[in-house]
Amino acid sequence: MAAKKRIQLCFLETACTGSYMASGQWRSSTDNGKTKDRLKYWTDLAKLAEKGKITCIFLADWYVGFDVYNNSLDTMLKAGHQVAHLDPVPIISAMAAATETVAIAATASTSYVNPYILARQFSTLDHLTEGRVGWNIVTSYTKGAAKALGYEDVVPHDERYLVADEYMEVVYKLWESSWAPDSVVWSNDCAYNPAKIKKIEHQGKYFKMSGRSQIHPSPQRTPVLFQAGTSKSGTAFAGRHAEAMFLNPCTVKQAKKVIAEARAAAASEGRDPQSLKFFPCIVPIIGRTEEEAKAKYEKAKSHADIIGGLAQFAGYTGIDMSVFPLDEPFNSSTLKGGAGIQSVLNAFEASTDAASSDSASAEPWTPRRLGLRMALGGLHPCPVGSVEQVADVFEEWVNEADCDGFNVAYVSNPGSFVDVVELLRPELVKRGLMWEDYDFPGGTFRENLLGQKMLRDDHYGSKFKYPQEGPKMKELQQPNGLGPEVPGFVKEQRLPILTPQQITT
Numbered sequence: 001m002a003a004k005k006r007i008q009l010c011f012l013e014t015a016c017t018g019s020y021m022a023s024g025q026w027r028s029s030t031d032n033g034k035t036k037d038r039l040k041y042w043t044d045l046a047k048l049a050e051k052g053k054i055t056c057i058f059l060a061d062w063y064v065g066f067d068v069y070n071n072s073l074d075t076m077l078k079a080g081h082q083v084a085h086l087d088p089v090p091i092i093s094a095m096a097a098a099t100e101t102v103a104i105a106a107t108a109s110t111s112y113v114n115p116y117i118l119a120r121q122f123s124t125l126d127h128l129t130e131g132r133v134g135w136n137i138v139t140s141y142t143k144g145a146a147k148a149l150g151y152e153d154v155v156p157h158d159e160r161y162l163v164a165d166e167y168m169e170v171v172y173k174l175w176e177s178s179w180a181p182d183s184v185v186w187s188n189d190c191a192y193n194p195a196k197i198k199k200i201e202h203q204g205k206y207f208k209m210s211g212r213s214q215i216h217p218s219p220q221r222t223p224v225l226f227q228a229g230t231s232k233s234g235t236a237f238a239g240r241h242a243e244a245m246f247l248n249p250c251t252v253k254q255a256k257k258v259i260a261e262a263r264a265a266a267a268s269e270g271r272d273p274q275s276l277k278f279f280p281c282i283v284p285i286i287g288r289t290e291e292e293a294k295a296k297y298e299k300a301k302s303h304a305d306i307i308g309g310l311a312q313f314a315g316y317t318g319i320d321m322s323v324f325p326l327d328e329p330f331n332s333s334t335l336k337g338g339a340g341i342q343s344v345l346n347a348f349e350a351s352t353d354a355a356s357s358d359s360a361s362a363e364p365w366t367p368r369r370l371g372l373r374m375a376l377g378g379l380h381p382c383p384v385g386s387v388e389q390v391a392d393v394f395e396e397w398v399n400e401a402d403c404d405g406f407n408v409a410y411v412s413n414p415g416s417f418v419d420v421v422e423l424l425r426p427e428l429v430k431r432g433l434m435w436e437d438y439d440f441p442g443g444t445f446r447e448n449l450l451g452q453k454m455l456r457d458d459h460y461g462s463k464f465k466y467p468q469e470g471p472k473m474k475e476l477q478q479p480n481g482l483g484p485e486v487p488g489f490v491k492e493q494r495l496p497i498l499t500p501q502q503i504t505t
Helices: 039-051 074-079 091-097 115-128 143-148 157-177 232-241 252-268 290-303 306-317 342-351 367-375 387-401 415-430 445-450 460-464
Strands: 008-014 056-060 103-109 133-138 184-187 190-192 200-203 208-211 224-227 244-247 277-282 285-287 384-386 405-408
Touching (some): 008 277, 008 415, 039 091, 056 091, 074 306, 091 103, 091 115, 103 224, 103 445, 115 157, 157 232, 224 232, 224 445, 232 252, 232 460, 277 387, 290 387, 306 367, 384 387, 387 415, 405 415
Parallel strands (some): 103 133, 133 224, 224 244, 244 277, 277 405
Antiparallel strands (some): 200 208
């Protein structure tokens, strides 16, 4: 029998004060979501994650909040759901100081954060955490964020990925090209060798900069790179840049397709497709017995805020769900929305597919049912069962979808994460699905994820390693804009070439 694929687990969290994936749970007397604006919450979470040999704490983030439902943020505010939202980046150092190995990945947007500032910020974190930091690369899609940051509207979807692609060139140059490996001297007559520290000159379509990186090389140089977009443009971007992908599939069938397409995109970039790791979100409710798990579910259901869940779906998709009667059936063809997260709409469509493995898929969707689903973990797999039953679900996804682990979100806080550490992890270890200890205790994020400290040689960012400055921008695309010749269905995913609008950076 072939050896089982060993997986890694991440904890999924966001720095909102209140509830994240499960609206209304802060009402429970045992929930600690109201304390997420205090440092102890985060250091306790980091210690728990390290106790459970969790690879990474993944901090999702966005600007402003979701004001699509009834054209207002009021519903989310009343629900205490994904609001009162702290900046996650300053939290990382404290979490790292309380631990030795668990990594922390923070989300930052290529749409609004200047690349020089972001490169400096993550180099700082990589030094302070001794190489235990990752960056979840996102492009911002909400009009509310655009207006709050001084823009009239968002940049169109595909063009955001063109901007992001050039953004990556700038940060690779700063992280990989500016300082030579032997630029740090610390001899009696020289601290840093000026001859080994290059000034970066970048003149592109969206960005220009002239200057040296302000920070000497950090343990990983480039942080571990996460990305979540699964549109054609997002998949092409991931194939070039991502080392790990956070996925939002509803079914094994959907996940398998997304993963296969992204691995093909990575292969088209000359990368080992197995070096791109996939972490679908999963929201388990775990009991020592099935009955205990069901009791936990019913308790969570009693606190669920259905309208808050609908407002969350509205924010993710750009579709104002307040216009639909709560108990009137609808389907994906009914929904007409603006800019949103494509993978969420795809997950909803998959959940309505009568051919899917979800036995409840034939049940008509109503806004009330959708709101409850969103309020108890969203359109992700949400297994409720004994330790063995939930472990079976994890194993099925690994075997059938070819994922490399999971981004585990919670319903009850901290109960769901405690159950993963104290109940589920031992079962996964017993089955040979998870390590007993980190591969590199005290090591860097990339060492524990991929087995090495720096970017792999086949990763696009390695083309920028000192003294190189990467391929010239005109060399990145053929005249048809598709880049190197690749199989037909992968061409469909390549970064498109558009006539860009003028934007300020």
